[in-house]
Amino acid sequence: MDTNKKKANLPIEETCSNPSCFFCIMKEPDSLLRKAGIIKCFKEMPARDDQEHVLVLSGLWNIAMTQPNDPEFPSLGIFECMSSFIYRGINDRDWLLRDQNIYIPYYAAHVIGSYTMNRVEFAEKAVDSGVIPPLMELLRGKISWVEQRVAIRALGHLASYEKTFDSVAEHETEVVDLAMNIASTCVDVVYAxxxxxxxxxxxxxxxxxxxxxxxxxxxxxxxxxxxxxxxQLQCWSIYLLNCFASKGLSLNLICKQDFLKDLCEMWGGLMNQSSPCGIGLIRILCYSKTGRRSVSQSKHVLETLCNLSRSSDDWQYMGIDCILLLLKDPDTRFKVMEFSTLFLVDLVETRKLGGRTNVGETLTKALLLNYKPNKSIPFYRNSVVESALNFIWDLKVQRRNRERKISEEEVEERRVLINLLKQEGNEKFWSGEVEEAVLKYTEGLSLCPLKLRKERLVLYSNRAQCYLLLKNAEAAISDSTRALSLSNPINSHNKSLWRRSQAYDMKGLAKESLMDCLMFVNGFITSKKKKKKKKMKMKQDKVPYYAARMISKQVNATWLFAKAEIKYSNGEMEQVHETDGGDDKDIKNIDDDDDDDDGGRDMMVQQKKISNMSGLSTIIEEQEPWSRINKKTTKLERRTSNSRRKSLMVRPRQSKTQLKDSNC
Structure with a gap:
């Protein structure tokens, strides 16, 4: 009797009545039967109506994400199946809006992109299976921006291989035009x-x-x-354009002045810091004659490159590379020199940057090419540029030659004298005689041998602090950059980073200010850790409130949708449509959620302040070039959120903060 009760309490396994059930086929122990079942399933699924299709596609998406190099499904017809599903979603509106089929085109395009991102043989198989035409339909915006994102991702992977590039290039003009349009408008579209x-x-x-x-x-x-x-949609669009630009295709289209200006604003943001985004495409363009000519004609692009070259952004070296390419071209050299010399003069003592050595020497050679230091005959028609070139010549040539004759004893004597001048400058600064302090620091710099890099770093940084108080932002940026170029490694002197961050803030350059402030915070935390290890104290690190306030301000200013929000509030984005054939009304009708969204705006305003600080991700993307979070962001995001909230309640006395920060 007990045995019967136990049997009665056992769970009864449900049997599936569908002979074509994908999940049952996957459980088949016989490998040959399993493969045959999968092949049949992939062929029949797109033509069959089944509510389980969404579950199957979701499962395939998960497998493709976690096992993108597994050859089983690509060899059994998954690409043909996904293409058919995309076509059906585009052409059969009734089917698309039935049940949960609206999810299927997204999953299908994502599966194609995931399987083609690493292995060229999979990409070839996908092209042979006819995936490009349905992906093009999604790229044209036949459904929505969400599907465009995965479509352009898949096309980007296919265009990155030599063996499959030509198949994408058959649609060259349209692909490039669409990618440019998406890159320029996607942020506005998503916001609207x-x-x-x-x-x-x-x-x-x-x-x-x-x-x-x-x-x-x-x-x-x-x-x-x-x-x-x-x-990501913007970054993938630019990546696809990179594939064409790197082969010298469609350059006249890509090099339109309006689009080049838009590229300068596409910096990836804190969301995609590992992507060079706009600057990456500009550098590729600078490798071609057409690209260099177009870039040199845009003052806005040149200004962006110069500001980038004097920042702590990860892509600083790309900005320098672009300017060097322009300087080495005789047709663009003098157009660029007039603008860039005043920026590059602060970098001529840089050693290593972005894996490159002797960066300062390379800049010096490019700037002084054909330079003749003759006072009676100006080398350059602009007196400011001429003065900068004379400074570089004196610093890198004449002064270096003179100091080769200086003995070690004289170097030590100068070191003592320079320390005295620095102390006098500090005393002048503390007594409020800022202009006199500038003179003392300048005198110290003129006497300081080039080999005393640490002493010169401190003098430049102190003088930058003086210029800050004198409201001379450009001079403060120049001196801070020179100090950071002397630091080892580059951009590692905390006080100079903070001072340049403030100076950039004075000029309204929010991105550059934010990057410097992030580097300052990380350096601050690192130095605190080293002190803790020495003192053996365990205490939680806190971000300085003045830095937290700066970060909060600049995160808001550099928020991805900041400009879109202004456009929308001014009524400039009442009708933003990225599609050319989709009917949004039908898609919107599927939303039957009755929850009110009255608090959405308040949540959004609060979220935009903290969204760039978060590293959480609920959908685990593959390790794309731009999906990895940079170290300096992850360090910050662990420590700043509480400090930032507290700092908003504190109003610092700015002059006291600057004075406290001045003594090096």
């Missing part, structure tokens, strides 16, 4: 369709929200992921 809701009752598309968050988190996570995906 996802954030900038004029009517509180207007809902976000539910299926997009589900794809963004995978059911984890609420509106805050949706905001954060929408920002991340918009940034």
């Amino acid at each position: 369709e996802f954030f900038g809701e004029k009517e509180k009752k207007k809902k976000r598309l539910k299926y997009q929200c589900d794809l963004l968050t995978r059911g984890v988190g609420g509106i805050e996570m949706e905001n954060r992921k929408a920002e991340e995906w918009a940034s």
Whole structure:
């Protein structure tokens, strides 16, 4: 009797009545039967109506993400299956809006991109299976920006291989034109369709929200992921353009002045710091004659490159590379010299940067090419540029030759004298005689031998602090940059980073200010850790409140949607459409969520302040060139959130902070 009771309590295994069930086929122990079943399933699924299709596609997406190099599914017809699903979603609107089929085109395109990102043989198989035409349909915006993101990602992978590039290049003009348009407008489109809701009752598309968050988190996570995906859409668009530009194709189209100006604003942001984004494409363009000519004609692009060259951005070396390429071209040299010399003069003592050695020497040779130091005949028509070139000549040639004759005893004597001048300058500074302090630091720099890099670093940094108090932002940036160029490694002197961050803030250059402030905070935390190890004390690191306030300010200013928000509030984005054939009305009708979104705007405003500081991700993307979070961001995000909230309640006395920070 007990035995019967036990048997009665055992769970009864449900049997599947569908002979074509994909999940049952995957459980088949016989490998030959399993393969035959998968092949049959891939052929029949797109033509069959089944509510389980979404579950199957979701499972295939997960497998493709976690096992992109597994050859099983690519060899059994998965690319043909995904292409058919995309076509059906585009052409059969009734089917697309039935059940949960709206998710299928997204999953299908994502599966194609995941399997083609690493292995060229998979990419060849995908092209032979006809994936490019349906991906092009999604790229044209036949459904929405969410599907565009995965379509352009897949096309970018296919265009990155020599063996499959030609197949993508068959649509060259259209692909390039679409990629340029998406890169320039996607941020506005996502903001208008996802954030900038004029009517509180207007809902976000539910299926997009589900794809963004995978059911984890609420509106805050949706905001954060929408920002991340918009940034990825822009980065992938530029990546696809890189594939064409690197082969010298469609340069006249890509080098349009309006688009070059747009590229300067595409810096990836804190969401995609590992992507060079706009600057990466500009550098590729500078390798060609057409690209150099177009870049040299844009004052805005040159200014962006020069500001980047004097920043602590990860892509600083790319900005320098671009300027060097322009300087070495006789047709663009003099156009660029007039603008760039005043920036590059601060970098001529740089040693290592971005894996390159002797960066300062390379800059010196490029700037002094054909230079003749003759006072009676000006080398350059601009007196300011002429003065900068004379400074470089004196510093790198004449002064170096003179100091070769100086003995070690004289060097030590000068070291003592320079320390005295620095102390006098500090005393003048503390007594409020800032102009007199500048003179003392300048005198010390004129006497300081070039080999005393540490002493010169401190003098430049102290003088930069004086210029800050004198409201001379450009001079403060120049001296801070010279100090950071002398540091080892480059951009590692904390006080100079903070001073340059303040100077950039005075000039309204939010991105450069933010990068310097992030580097300052990381250096501050690192130095605190070293002191703790010596003192053996365990105490939580705290970000200085003045740095936290600066970060908060610049994060808001550099928020991905900052300009889009201004456009939207001014009524410039009432109708933003990126599609050329899609009918958004039908798609919007599938959202049957009755929850009000009255608090969405307040949440969004709060979220934009913290979204760039977060490293969380609910959908684990593959390790794309731009999906890895940079170390300096991850260090910061662990420590700043609480400090930033507290700092907003504190109002620092600016003059006292500057004085406290001045004594090196």
